[in-house]
Amino acid sequence: MQANYNPGEKVENLKQIDPEVYQSINDEILRQSDKLELIASENFVSVAVLEAMGQVMTNKYAEGYPGKRYYGGCVFVDVAEDLARERAKQLFAADHANVQPHSGSQANMEAYFSFAKFGDTIMGMNLDHGGHLTHGSPVNFSGRFFNIISYGVSRQTGYIDMNEVEDLAVKEKPRIIVTGASAYSREIDYKAFREIADKVGAILLADIAHPAGLIAAGLLDSPLPHCHVVTTTTHKTLRGPRGGMILVGKDMENDMGQKTPKGKIKKISQIIDSNVFPGFQGGPLMHVIAAKAVAFKEALEPEFKVYSQNVINNAKRLAQELMERDFQIVSKGTDMHLMLIDLRNKELTGKKAENVLERAGITVNKNMVPFDDQSPFITSGIRIGTPALTTRGMGEDQMKEIAGFINKVLNDPDNETIIEQVRSEVYDLCQQFPLYPALK
């Protein structure tokens, strides 16, 4: 029997039952469609992904893994989770995939505790230089539970300073080296990181939350052949539902002698799985896992490679157009989907720039730049990225136009007439690239 599933009817129900939440969702649909989304970590999922997320698998408890659950009635959620795992493995040429982490942060927590214990040393990229909160910020679990040492980028080039990475690793002997970032626009040399990790006996973890989709599309080097473990989100360039995932490239017995109850040395995948559940999570979000499977299917299609190439082309073009308008891009360009603008030559803070662009219909986030002298609440930069606008179908011509908008607004940030004028041009541009027409 076919399930009676009618999204239109569901919206009507929500409207009747909770008009306030209904209204907030409708307003959000309009905000997403009528503004230029340049937040580098955001994207627009397909209607198929939305549909998979908004269904009855949210009702199901499925602690454990497919075929080994602690609850009955898991036969159909097992199908969805197996599809997600198999497709993830295929996308990244991985030996093993755990698709249960609720978020990227949780994936990192689970991966760290698979190989390190409280107080151990973890080496990650400095947040101010582009790293993520979970790579050792003192306000995050990572900085509170572990002894953190941080590497950064070179002041001259804006590229990761591999000599500094090596010197620090040799001196501090970290248990885990974390590579990957949230605001770093250059490819990472995973092979060089692995050589350093091997030299000091560290586990190498790549956090590909940002470039995951571009790596899946084969456009950036994969960390899988070089790293012991790889964590990611599923909702950034990978364009899936909000969530996390942990991958293992070449599965092998761990070097810490962690044993199974039967006395066998555990493989890395076994350690990861038991740290996700029961280590850190209870029931997996089965509706989100189903939606991950859908997104992975989409990412395996040839169109996704075309999309991802366009994301990169758009970012390179936007960076170039901005540099021609006297904006300073950290490292003078990008290899991927994002860039960091250092606004110090404009005598403008990141906070002010984010605010005034928002009023002109352009959504970005303020961001620390390397060697920033402002606080994280003010900052000297903004981070921008192209995954979301590329999903709408925008191309290089639009990037040029958008660089012009940003230039106009930021060069005269207190001019209300300009803000108003750009806002109306942004609105017109957005109408040419409709988003979710069926949902409005």
Ligand SMILES: *Cc1c(COP(=O)(O)O)cnc(C)c1O
């Ligand atoms: C976004 C991001 C995360 C965290 O993902 P959440 O799902 O927001 O918890 C982790 N690491 C990096 C590098 C990220 O950019």
